[in-house]
Amino acid sequence: MTRLRPAVVAFDVNETLLDLAPVRATLVEAGQPESLLGTVFARTLLTGFAATVVGDWCSFRDAFDSALAQESPLPADTRATVLDAFAELSPHPDVEPALRRLTEAGVRVVTLSHGSPGVAQAGLARGGLTPLVAATLTSEAIRAWKPAREVYLWAAGRCEVAPERLALVASHGWDVLGAQRAGLTGAWFPRSERVYPAVYEAPHVQADDLLGAVEGLLALPA
Template sequence: MVNRPSVIAFDVIETLFPLEPLRQRIIDAGQPGHVLELWFSRLLRDAFVLVASGGYRPFPDIATHGLAAVTGGALSDDAVRHIVAGFAELDPHPDVEPAMRLAHDAGVEVITLTNGSVKNTSALLSRAGVDAYVQRVLSVDDIQRWKPAPDIYLHAARTCGVPPERVALVAAHSWDTHGAHHAGLVTGWVSRLEKRFPDIYSPADVTGDDLVAVVEGLLALPEGGSP
């Protein structure tokens, strides 16, 4: 049976902070707006190849390489750097603050678990005014294993001092909740990005149209054992 978590780990990129502001930077550099989706898909593909083969590169390296690749080398190094730097200036979805506040006020430990860096994530959370709710900022850089490798989800549980089944991973990416599920975590999927959950993945324990609905669903799960 799935029980109420004592820790909620929020994914960061796209779950808390949409990438849409990067589209304008891409357009300003003379590229079509749909390059954003091609770029992020390439970024994830390259990261997944590395983790599947036992390798690792940090987010900025993969992002920089991926953008240059999908634009066929049409962008200058300065343009690539400018676009990638936009990851530090993303604005949160409007439901981020109320969702985190809801979890915090319910006595649940709130953390973030990101494929990005601790430095960039901490800056985004501070810029969004939600850093006071977040007790830990965890990154794949900590153990050099990208999500959805099980190691990073287990790292989050160990760091918080709880068993995996007491941690819930909340994400807008079905591949992320799938990975967390197979590491033994509770999972919450917010549907606004993908709309439909893929049948090939293990279903999330809780789903919702927004972050508040997902957190409400997690908090409504039955109480289990001690944290």
């Protein structure tokens, strides 16, 4: 199937757009190693994915807290402080030019997360990017986690476009795979995940950086 230039581009939030450095710093201040965040984040995703697969649900905050309790000796009040650091996230330096490139090309920009409501809004506002984003969507509204098919189709419905006219940009291969299986156009670039998983179908667009991913989408036929 020939992929078309999207009318709307959705962006994953955590890591793709927003830098998790404040969360990592809070863990270090609590006496934990810098590497702990990667371990906890992976367990958080596992928790949420498993709940969605079996027809259950939990919030990102609860899943992260559970994962942190499993992987560290931190008491509940310290874990709450770590979780509150998600409200302090800021965009990576390459985000502003990428979002501006799309809006100047007449393409709507939204965010699509399964994270806690307000995290994307706060991060975008901190970076002065709110005017560039038409909507901030979180699948907590439908009690499901990406990469479940229903999340991407719900997002397309919210954006009032057919799935094939919605693209998903993410630095996580599992997210791009989920989007493509739901009929969206997927675009991947490396961030914390340096290599696209070879066991997945190839992304429709792959680039060395975020702006390259955006340019790849804009180069698709109208």
